[in-house]
Every structure is written in structure tokens, then in C-alpha cells.
Amino acid sequence: MSSQTASLLVEETNQVNEQSNDIVEVTGIEKVYPGGTVALQGVDLAFPRGKMTTLLGPSGCGKTTLLKIIAGLLDATAGEVRINGKVVSGPGPERAFVFQDFALLPWATVVKNVAFGLEMQGVEKTLREKKAREYIIKVGLAGFEDNYPHELSGGMRQRVGLARALAVNADVLLMDEPFSAVDEQTRRLFQEELLRLLGMENKTVIFVTHSIEEAVYVSDQIVLLSPRPGRINRIVVPGIDRVGKTSDEIRRETGFLDTVEDIWDTLKKYLDDERMI
Amino acid sequence: MNLFGYRVPAAFSLLIWCALWEVIGQLDAVFIFPPLSAVLVKLVTILGQNNFHEAAIISLKAFSIGMFWSIVVGVFLGFLMGRVEAANKLLGMWVNIFASAPLSSLVPVLMLLFGFGQTTIIVTVFLFAVWIITLDTYAGVSHVNPSLNEMAKSFGASKWNMYTKVLFWAALPEILAGIRMGFIRAVKGVVIGQLLVSVVALGAMFSRYSRSFLLEEFWALALILFVFALGISSMIGWVERKVEYYAGSRA
Numbered sequence: 001m002s003s004q005t006a007s008l009l010v011e012e013t014n015q016v017n018e019q020s021n022d023i024v025e026v027t028g029i030e031k032v033y034p035g036g037t038v039a040l041q042g043v044d045l046a047f048p049r050g051k052m053t054t055l056l057g058p059s060g061c062g063k064t065t066l067l068k069i070i071a072g073l074l075d076a077t078a079g080e081v082r083i084n085g086k087v088v089s090g091p092g093p094e095r096a097f098v099f100q101d102f103a104l105l106p107w108a109t110v111v112k113n114v115a116f117g118l119e120m121q122g123v124e125k126t127l128r129e130k131k132a133r134e135y136i137i138k139v140g141l142a143g144f145e146d147n148y149p150h151e152l153s154g155g156m157r158q159r160v161g162l163a164r165a166l167a168v169n170a171d172v173l174l175m176d177e178p179f180s181a182v183d184e185q186t187r188r189l190f191q192e193e194l195l196r197l198l199g200m201e202n203k204t205v206i207f208v209t210h211s212i213e214e215a216v217y218v219s220d221q222i223v224l225l226s227p228r229p230g231r232i233n234r235i236v237v238p239g240i241d242r243v244g245k246t247s248d249e250i251r252r253e254t255g256f257l258d259t260v261e262d263i264w265d266t267l268k269k270y271l272d273d274e275r276m277i
Numbered sequence: 278m279n280l281f282g283y284r285v286p287a288a289f290s291l292l293i294w295c296a297l298w299e300v301i302g303q304l305d306a307v308f309i310f311p312p313l314s315a316v317l318v319k320l321v322t323i324l325g326q327n328n329f330h331e332a333a334i335i336s337l338k339a340f341s342i343g344m345f346w347s348i349v350v351g352v353f354l355g356f357l358m359g360r361v362e363a364a365n366k367l368l369g370m371w372v373n374i375f376a377s378a379p380l381s382s383l384v385p386v387l388m389l390l391f392g393f394g395q396t397t398i399i400v401t402v403f404l405f406a407v408w409i410i411t412l413d414t415y416a417g418v419s420h421v422n423p424s425l426n427e428m429a430k431s432f433g434a435s436k437w438n439m440y441t442k443v444l445f446w447a448a449l450p451e452i453l454a455g456i457r458m459g460f461i462r463a464v465k466g467v468v469i470g471q472l473l474v475s476v477v478a479l480g481a482m483f484s485r486y487s488r489s490f491l492l493e494e495f496w497a498l499a500l501i502l503f504v505f506a507l508g509i510s511s512m513i514g515w516v517e518r519k520v521e522y523y524a525g526s527r528a
Contacts, residue, residue: 068427071431072431073431091430091431091432091433092433093433095431096431096432097427097428097432099427099428100424101422101424103422103424103425103427105425105443105446105447106523107446107449107522107523117431117432117433117440119438119442120429120432120433120434120435120438120442121432121433148523149523150523164432168432171516196284255412259467268298
């Protein structure tokens, strides 16, 4: 009962402060896997609308678990997820997921893959393929509409995954280490394009990564998770001003480097703790 | 294939075996092997005979009905076992036992249950083919990339869409391999059924030929069946190659 009162209190404060501002809120999230492993404990977080929030932490800190709970792909042991103020259980059209291993249908062409989400929503064929083609162009895959996933490079496959998520026009994009399976050059190019696309589409993004640089470069807000059980350690706001600067200039700025260093110091402690064990 | 430094087509080895058969037959070395040429002459005669046509039609009927149900039931059971852990625990052991058991020994029992007619033969065909189809479908379904499952779920796929738009296609290469092997087993099932049950159709022909030492006819009929089984198997192989482009890239 007491947790219920607590969550009511959180709801009230949210209503006062930033009801319209936070599109996704999680309160009191706890996840215990069968066998007793506590993956997450007491996670309260708010994700501001139109912003990019990164979940960052060492492996085993439950960042992907948290993302999948928000996506409705995993059930939390306790706590609740609210989207636009409404408690949700299970996936919904206001959220779209981008998978680490792309999760493309290997028997379907790029167009069919991108249109998959719309197909599941019951959008009629010509309409959904027209829309899919628009997004294929937006993610820079024009000319590959009728290719199959195995004919594409890893980077191109993830563009298909991104286009599929954008095509359903969800407000919230959930990205699970989307660039971890591509090489470093593609990764940087991707980060740029993601920022450009998000600028146009006005999405809220929840992004899981284990790369500190990537987190600092793309995020408005970074949530640092500590491992075993996963808890929120601190929230960092990089506050990087990108206007009129190239990617390399930003990466060389003191503000950028200090934030990276600062986060690295925190994460290093976990590594040291691990080594002690 | 390389032979004495020359590249020869793979079909060449078949020719060597045919030649060997012919030589052994002509030498009269082993009495059960008449010359291949004589067998082929009989094969043409048999193909033109009315009683062969009737036997073929009866057999084909039993084969198709048994095969149809073994595909329906095998694919269904395979999906059930692949998706429901309890079903797998309950059925898995039995399916594995039946898939490797000498089913011919069950046919006499089937006769008691289904009588001395076509039904028993259909059931025999079914039992010969269904288990391998179940096992292969199960293998295909249980190895579907869990990410695809999550992906479909995250985009709000209904149960129906999940099965028809994702799981079925993802498991299709294994399902087809199972059906191909099921077909080959079903051919055995027809003949064994007919031989053991009531000695009808092809079974009757085989039985008559071997009892009267009509070995040319016997081998001719065997060849016809071999070619039929091979033909069906390569037809499904052709369909399998249609899905090959993604079979290897599903990981």
C-alpha cells in the first residue's frame, strides 16, 4: 500500500511541475529475473518530450532491461511505466523499437521490412509501401528498396531498422545499442544522421549505449546506471551547443571532453569494484 | 569429379554403376541381378500395363491422403512444441521415439485397428512421414531469432500475424526439409503397408514378381519407385532453393 501512496505522490508532483513536459515516466521499477537475479531496483525516471535521453552503464546494469520494460516487451516485477500520463502494459503505437541486431525479416525486401510496422497496424498495402519508400529515402537508402537484408551492409541494415521505426510515426523511439554492430566510421556518420533526422521529426528518444563518447555526443540527458542491481547513479546533462559547429570541433571542446572524463571516472569505480571481487 | 586428370561430370559415376550392373547381369554372376538393359525393357512394358496403372492410382491416392495429413498434423505439432514448453515436454519424447522407431513392426497392429484395406495403408504412410515433419518444424520454430519475435511484438503484431507473417516464414526452410524427408519415408510407407497389409496394388506386384522370380520385372518396378521418390524429393528441393536466399542469413 505504501508504494501506491508513494507513486501517487510522484504523480502529483509531476502534474504540478512538468505534466506536459515528460512524455515517458517510470516509477518504482523493479525487475527480478527467475532465479533471483535483481536486474533493476527502485528506478524512477522522467524522459522529457522531444529530447534524447541515454541510458549508460557497464554491462549487467540493466539498461537494456529497463528499455525493454518501457517498450512493453518485458514485464516489470514492480513499478509502472506511464506514457503521456497513462499507465501502459505491453507495447503500443506511441513507441517504436530499434533493435541492436536489426531484427529484419530476412525473406522480405527493404520496402516490406520498413512497412512491417504499418502492416501490423492494418495500413493498406499501397499506402504503407508509399510511406515506407519516403522513409527509405530519408534514411539514405534510396535505390535499395527491393534489395534483401543479406545484400546490405550492417550499417545499411540498421538504417532499415531505423526507417521501420520512424515509419509508424511513434512519438517515442527506443533504441537498444543501435550502432554497436557497425564499424566506428559508420557509427559516427550514423550519430550525425540521427541528430539530423530527430531535428526534423521531433521525436523523444531513449537510447541505450555503452559508449560514453556516443552518449555525450548525442544526448540531452544521460542517465548513469550502476550495476547489480541496476539503480540510477546520477543524471548528467551535457549541455552541448551544436549550432554552427562541426562534429570534430564539438568532440575537441573542453566541455565535451570534461563530461566524458567525468562519466568515465564514475564508471571506472564500478570496474574497480568488479576487480576487487 | 576428377578422373585420371580429366574433369568428368558427376553423372558419370552413375554411368559406371549402370555399366557394372549390366556386366554383372550379362555374366549371370548373381542370379538376383538380371542385366540392366533387360530391366529397362521390362520397365517400359510395365509402364504400359493396365494393372500397373490401377496399382499406381491406388498407391498414389493412399500416398497423397497420408502425406496431406502428415503435413497438416506434423506442422501443427511442430509449431505447438516449438511455442509451448509444456507441449514440448509432453510430446517431445514420443515424437523422437516414433521418428526413430521401426514403424513397420506396428503395421500388423494397425491392421487390427483399421482393417485390411486402404485405411491402414493411409495410416501407415501418415505414421512414416509425420514424425520427421514434426521434428523439423519444431527445430525451425524453436530456432527463430528471438529478436524477430520481440520486433513483431513491439510493432503490435496480432497472434495471427505473428504466426503467418513471421514465425511461418522464419521456420519455412526447416519445414520444407522435413516435408522432403517425410515424402521419401512416405514412399516406403506405401510399399511396406501394401506388402504387409493385404498385398494390394504395388505391394501385390512386388510380391508376385519376387515369388515367381520375375527379377527383371521386380527391378523395373523398384526403379520406377526410385525415380518417383527422387523426382518428388527434387521437386521439394527446388522449392527449398527458392527460400535458400534467406535460410543462411537468419541468425
